[in-house]
Amino acid sequence: MSHYRRRAGLCAPLFLAITLRVMLGAILLQVALLTRAQAPAALPPVSQAPQNFTLLPDRGNVTVLKLDDQLRLGKPIADGQALTFTSSDVIDGIVERDMHLKGRAQMRRNGAVLKADEITYNPDTDIADLLGNAELSKGNTIFKGPKGQFKVDAREGFMESPVYELRDTRGNGIAKKLTIENADIFVFDKATYSTCTPENMDWYFTASSLEIDNEQKEMIGTNGVMHFFDVPIAYVPYFTTPIGNQRRSGLLPPVAGYNSNNGLDITQPYYVNIAPNRDLLLLPREMNHRGLMLGANYRFLEKEYSGIAYGEYLPYDKQTGTSRWKYDWQQRQLFGGGAGPGGIPMPGSWSGYVNMARVSDSLYPTDFSQSIAGQVTSQLRQEVGTNKQLTGAFSNWTIGAKAASFQTLQPDPYNLVQAPYNVLPNITAAYNSQLSPVALDSTGKYLSLPSGPKTTFSSDYTRFAYALGSNFNAPPPGAYTQADRTVVKGGLALPQITPGYYITPTVSFQSNAYNATPYALGSVPGAKGFTIPTFSLDSGLALEREASELKSFFGRDMLLTMEPRVFYAFTPYQSQANTPVFDTADAGFGVSQIFTANTFIGNDRVADYNAATLGLTSRMIEANTGAERANVTLAQKQQFTGQKVGLNGNIANPTTYSDTLGSASVRLLGNFSADMFGQYNTQLNRFVQTTLGASWRPTLGRSLNFGYRNVWSPPVQPSAQNGQTTFIPAATTTDQYNFSGQWPITREVSVLGRWGYDALTIKTLNTLVGVEWTRDCWTFRGAYSQAVNTSLITTTQILFQIEFRGFASAGSNPVDIMKLNVPGYMPTSKPIPPSIYENYQ
Numbered sequence: 001m002s003h004y005r006r007r008a009g010l011c012a013p014l015f016l017a018i019t020l021r022v023m024l025g026a027i028l029l030q031v032a033l034l035t036r037a038q039a040p041a042a043l044p045p046v047s048q049a050p051q052n053f054t055l056l057p058d059r060g061n062v063t064v065l066k067l068d069d070q071l072r073l074g075k076p077i078a079d080g081q082a083l084t085f086t087s088s089d090v091i092d093g094i095v096e097r098d099m100h101l102k103g104r105a106q107m108r109r110n111g112a113v114l115k116a117d118e119i120t121y122n123p124d125t126d127i128a129d130l131l132g133n134a135e136l137s138k139g140n141t142i143f144k145g146p147k148g149q150f151k152v153d154a155r156e157g158f159m160e161s162p163v164y165e166l167r168d169t170r171g172n173g174i175a176k177k178l179t180i181e182n183a184d185i186f187v188f189d190k191a192t193y194s195t196c197t198p199e200n201m202d203w204y205f206t207a208s209s210l211e212i213d214n215e216q217k218e219m220i221g222t223n224g225v226m227h228f229f230d231v232p233i234a235y236v237p238y239f240t241t242p243i244g245n246q247r248r249s250g251l252l253p254p255v256a257g258y259n260s261n262n263g264l265d266i267t268q269p270y271y272v273n274i275a276p277n278r279d280l281l282l283l284p285r286e287m288n289h290r291g292l293m294l295g296a297n298y299r300f301l302e303k304e305y306s307g308i309a310y311g312e313y314l315p316y317d318k319q320t321g322t323s324r325w326k327y328d329w330q331q332r333q334l335f336g337g338g339a340g341p342g343g344i345p346m347p348g349s350w351s352g353y354v355n356m357a358r359v360s361d362s363l364y365p366t367d368f369s370q371s372i373a374g375q376v377t378s379q380l381r382q383e384v385g386t387n388k389q390l391t392g393a394f395s396n397w398t399i400g401a402k403a404a405s406f407q408t409l410q411p412d413p414y415n416l417v418q419a420p421y422n423v424l425p426n427i428t429a430a431y432n433s434q435l436s437p438v439a440l441d442s443t444g445k446y447l448s449l450p451s452g453p454k455t456t457f458s459s460d461y462t463r464f465a466y467a468l469g470s471n472f473n474a475p476p477p478g479a480y481t482q483a484d485r486t487v488v489k490g491g492l493a494l495p496q497i498t499p500g501y502y503i504t505p506t507v508s509f510q511s512n513a514y515n516a517t518p519y520a521l522g523s524v525p526g527a528k529g530f531t532i533p534t535f536s537l538d539s540g541l542a543l544e545r546e547a548s549e550l551k552s553f554f555g556r557d558m559l560l561t562m563e564p565r566v567f568y569a570f571t572p573y574q575s576q577a578n579t580p581v582f583d584t585a586d587a588g589f590g591v592s593q594i595f596t597a598n599t600f601i602g603n604d605r606v607a608d609y610n611a612a613t614l615g616l617t618s619r620m621i622e623a624n625t626g627a628e629r630a631n632v633t634l635a636q637k638q639q640f641t642g643q644k645v646g647l648n649g650n651i652a653n654p655t656t657y658s659d660t661l662g663s664a665s666v667r668l669l670g671n672f673s674a675d676m677f678g679q680y681n682t683q684l685n686r687f688v689q690t691t692l693g694a695s696w697r698p699t700l701g702r703s704l705n706f707g708y709r710n711v712w713s714p715p716v717q718p719s720a721q722n723g724q725t726t727f728i729p730a731a732t733t734t735d736q737y738n739f740s741g742q743w744p745i746t747r748e749v750s751v752l753g754r755w756g757y758d759a760l761t762i763k764t765l766n767t768l769v770g771v772e773w774t775r776d777c778w779t780f781r782g783a784y785s786q787a788v789n790t791s792l793i794t795t796t797q798i799l800f801q802i803e804f805r806g807f808a809s810a811g812s813n814p815v816d817i818m819k820l821n822v823p824g825y826m827p828t829s830k831p832i833p834p835s836i837y838e839n840y841q
Contacts, residue, residue, distance in 0.1 A: 082110035084152070088119070098122055109152055112138040116147075126153050134159060140167035141186075141214065143178060155183040162188075166212070169243045169806050170195045170777075173204065184215040193219070195806035196777035203228045203778055203804055217246045228802075241807070247273045252281075260796040261367050263289035277301045283312075291318050293368070307331030307354070312368070319367075326364055328357040335386075347395065352386040362409040366795075378417050380407040396433045402426050418475050421464035421483075421582050430458040453494055456508075460487040460603060464582045478580055479524045483516035485582065487603045503539040510534075510606050516580060528578040532606045536569035536597050547620065554669060557623035565615040569597035573608035577649045580604065586647055589679055589689070591615075591663050594635050605647060611639040611658070632664045657683045671697045688712045695823065701750060703824035707738040735759040740768075740822045749773050750828055754821040763788070768821045774828045779803045783817060 089103025098120070101107070105119040107128060117132030127149060130136075134148040136157075142165045150157030162178040164186070165171070175191035187209065194204035207221035219241050226234040242248050252269040259265050265287050272280040283295035295312040310328040317324050330353075337349025357380040359365065365377040385402030389395075403426070408419035433455045464483045466476060491508030514527035540563060547558040584602025587593045595615065599607040615635035621628050642654025663677045672695070679689040692708040711734035715727065736759065742752035750772040756765040770783040782800040799817065818825045 084109045086119075086121075097124065107152065112136070112152075112155070114150065114152070121152070126151050128152055130159075136180075138183070141165070142167070143186075145178070148178075150180070156180055164188075166214075166243070168214075171243065171806060172196075172198065175210070184213060186212045186214075188212075191221075193807075194777065195804070200776045202775055205807070212243065217243050218248065219243050243806075247271075247279065249273045257800070258798040259287075260794075261289070262287035267295075285312075289319060290314065290367075291316055304335075305331060305333040314368075322361075324360045324364055324368075326357075326359045326368075330355050337389075348389050348391040350386070350388040353384070355381060355383045357381060358407055359409070362411050365409070366411050378409050378411070379420075380409070381405075382407070397429065397431050399427075399429045401428070416475050418477055419466070421466050421477055423583075424463050424465050426460070426462045428458065428460050430456075432456050453492065455492055457490045458488070460489075461485070462487075462582070476519070478582070479518050480516045480527070480580060481519055483514060483527065483580065483582065485603070486513045487511070499542070501539070501541045503537070506534075506536045506538070508534050508536075510603075512579070512603065514580065525578045527580050528576075530574050530576060530579065530606070532571060532574050534569060534571040534597050534606070534609070536567070538565075538567045538595070540565040546623070550620070554622075554629070558629070559621045559623050561617075561619045561621065563617040563619070565595070565617070566612065567595045567615075568612040569609050571597060571606060571609040573644050574606075575650060576605060576645055581647065584647070589659060589661070590677070591633055591635060591661055594637055594661055599643070600647065605645060607643055607645050608641075609643065610641045611637050613637040628667070630664070630666045633662065635661045655683065657681075659688060671699075686712070697824050700826050701828055702743055703822070704741040704743070705739070705823050708736070710735050732760065736765070742822055742825050744828075748775060752818060752822050752825060766821070768817070770818055770822075772828050777805045779805065779828065781815065781818075785817060785821075 085108040086099070086101055086106065088101035088105040091099065091101055093100045099122075101119040101121070103117070105116050107114040107119060107121065113136070114128055114130060115133070115135040115137075116130035119128055119130055121128045128151075130148045130150070132146065134145050136143045136148065136150065136159070138155075143159055143162045144164075145159040145162040148157060148159035148162075157180045159178040159180075161174070161176065163172075163174050164178065171193055173188075173192040173194055175188035177189040179187040179189075181187060188207075188211075189209060190206075191210040192204045192206050193210060194201055196202050196204070204227050205221075206225045206227065208223040210219065210221045212219050220239070222238050224236045224239050225232050240250060242250075249272050250270070252271055255267040255269070257265050265285070267283055267285040270282040270284075272282065274280055278298070278300040280299075281297040283297065285293040285295060287293065291314060293312055293314040296310070298309045300307060307330050308328075309330075310326075312326045314324045316322075333352045333354075335350040335352060337351075338346040359380060369377070381404060383402060383404035385400065385404075387398065387400040390397040390399070403424050405422040405424070406420050408417055410416055462485050464480070464485065466478075466481060488511045489508065491506055493504055493506040495504040496502065497504075509532065511531040512529040514529050516527035518524050543562040544559050547560045550558040550560075581602075581604045584600050584604035587596070587599055587601045589599075593599070594613050597607075597609050598605075599609075613635060615633060617631060617633045619628055620630040637658035639656040639658050642651075642656050644651050644654050660680045660682065661678070662680070663675075665673070665675045667673050674694040675691075676693075677689065677691040678687055680686075681688045687710070689712070690708070690710040692706070694706045695703065697703040710732065713731060713733045715730045737757045738754070740752075740754035742750060744750040752768075752770045752772070754766065754768040756767075757763075758765050764786070766785070766787040768783060768785045770781065773780040780800070780802050783798075785797045785799070786794055788794050797817075801815075815827055
């Protein structure tokens with residue numbers, strides 16, 4: 001078997017010869033490219049050019065066509081300056097007064113083409129009369145009829161009984177008469193409009209008068225009737241609708257459906273285009289079991305700030321007899337400095353943010369949310385904050401401040417949710433500096449990668465407060481009404497990094513101080529802080545080899561890697577039994593957490609640690625592209641002393657055993673992927689966590705997905721100081737299955753669905769069954785869903801939509817719920833934009 005080598009890089013002496021050859025080849029290639037990119041020789045004079053050919057530079061006396069990416073649109077020319085070209089089988093008359101073109105007659109001017117069996121043109125009046133198979137085309141607009149008359153320069157005229165086609169929108173139809181007012185405005189009498197092909201006119205719109213404005217991209221009509229399979233389904237005396245992607249004010253298609261909580265649920269959106277960088281969406285919503293709700297969604301985007309403000313208000317709920325409301329305000333603000341790509345603040349900038357959301361009562365999301373994610377919401381945040389990067393001598397410093405409160409909902413009165421502490425305020429300062437020398441090694445041949453001392457320091461002051469009344473009588477999170485916490489952290493690391501290996505020793509510390517006020521004096525001991533140091537050593541090696549045995553399977557060159565990693569950390573034990581918990585939780589036990597020294601996230605706990613973690617990762621990588629096709633990771637932590645610090649106090653009987661972790665992912669060429677994760681407890685001889693997922697997506701619109709998750713939770717000890725009053729034994733807390741997919745059963749019909757099952761409660765969590773029927777110019781979508789919300793009530797929804805492609809849609813929009821429930825879901829009605837050369841003549 002081929003041996004593994006250290007991963008190649010600038011510091012690997014074995015790679016020097018190849019590196020020099022590649023660099024020399026790259027330099028010679030640039031010279032060669034520059035030579036080929038020289039300007040072509042001058043074209044011969046026009047008088048010498050062969051007719052009907054576009055001449056190119058000499059290529060061995062071979063004339064070739066221009067490639068598609070060489071086609072370019074020239075500068076626009078005024079009609080008065082453009083030349084007129086004519087052709088026909090027979091031409092007679094006086095050129096400057098009266099011209100008669102007979103037999104395959106054509107006139108061309110500035111991209112406009114007139115065709116007919118016979119054309120009579122008078123240059124004095126600029127009127128062209130077309131008789132027999134008349135046709136006018138300009139850009140992607142085509143009109144055909146038995147006869148017509150046009151002013152060529154003014155682009156005015158009329159046509160009898162026209163058949164028209166607007167390729168920009170795939171629109172087409174017929175009319176009794178066409179009047180062309182100018183180059184962009186067309187007025188039809190007794191017209192039809194559809195985006196269906198003439199052979200399959202499944203839907204069409206009729207109107208007494210129809211005006212299409214190509215410049216404003218809108219269509220205006222009177223006495224409009226919508227027909228679906230020749231059945232009238234809607235009438236409007238006057239209407240205006242966009243025919244392009246430009247934003248404009250007006251009614252949007254209504255959203256309708258049925259919900260078991262609200263009955264028939266209809267929303268009629270109205271869009272207000274205030275400015276290019278701001279708009280407003282009005283959302284009146286009628287629910288026959290609840291009443292009329294008023295909603296609005298305002299969006300704004302400026303150079304210094306951007307955001308969204310959303311609100312809903314129901315003056316009187318028929319079910320509860322009360323008024324109900326919701327608001328959600330999110331904004332990002334740049335007070336000073338600049339912003340880079342994507343709005344990311346530049347160094348030295350000062351930014352801020354607002355994130356405010358609140359509802360009138362605990363059952364509001366359950367009753368009114370139109371998504372599964374919204375129905376299971378149990379906590380809303382109200383937060384403001386700011387962040388400033390210092391400049392000059394303090395450029396390594398960043399300071400920030402924030403304040404946050406939480407609204408904890410209690411939709412189930414028999415299963416109360418614990419509320420977190422409010423943060424009023426939080427002030428931080430952080431220092432980060434890394435010296436990165438770039439120097440040659442001792443031989444002077446190789447350039448070392450950036451590495452060097454890395455220094456970090458941070459301070460954090462937080463005032464925690466809690467008010468029962470604002471959280472719908474939620475159980476308190478701890479034994480304190482208010483507390484001040486100060487956290488100071490510091491660290492020094494000396495990373496040594498090369499392409500083949502790395503080693504990083506780190507020394508750090510954390511110091512906490514508290515000033516806490518309990519609900520009742522003497523109910524708990526005084527809150528105590530701590531100062532704890534930590535030492536860690538992280539190291540790894542990267543080896544790789546060519547996997548020639550896999551080329552026959554993948555059809556391309558592959559690399560296999562072996563990446564062993566060793567991590568050791570030591571943190572001395574210090575009791576934190578009298579240290580409260582405000583914003584800290586167990587970090588869990590995953591592939592990333594096993595290589596960290598602290599088993600908690602947050603600032604209230606530092607785990608005692610004396611353990612080494614050994615891990616091994618192997619990857620399968622495409623040699624040419626670097627795409628990762630598979631990876632496998634195994635990791636085991638060996639504790640030399642048992643961990644005594646727990647989240648709710650000291651661990652009574654610490655042990656030195658540690659679980660074994662394993663993860664794997666596969667991405668095969670047939671669009672099959674699988675991900676697996678397992679945590680195995682050697683003491684209990686069982687899997688503590690198991691996650692499986694697989695997906696097969698052979699083509700767009702075809703997907704099958706499977707997911708499984710099982711979690712066993714360890715026991716939770718009681719702690720009055722941290723709000724845990726009872727002992728919770730170990731138990732399996734999650735055992736769930738999920739199946740979903742989308743698949744076409746015919747060329748027109750596609751089905752999709754999802755089923756979620758909880759094996760612990762032997763209950764179906766959610767069900768979705770949907771169908772899509774796509775024809776040439778319309779798509780029908782229908783969905784039936786059931787989901788268990790936070791009140792343990794099953795909510796049933798029926799959603800449907802008929803989308804008339806390129807025109808409008810009717811019914812509710814089930815696309816969002818399909819995307820949320822079926823990974824890989826793709827709507828089947830994405831239109832193909834027309835090419836600017838599609839109607840080239």
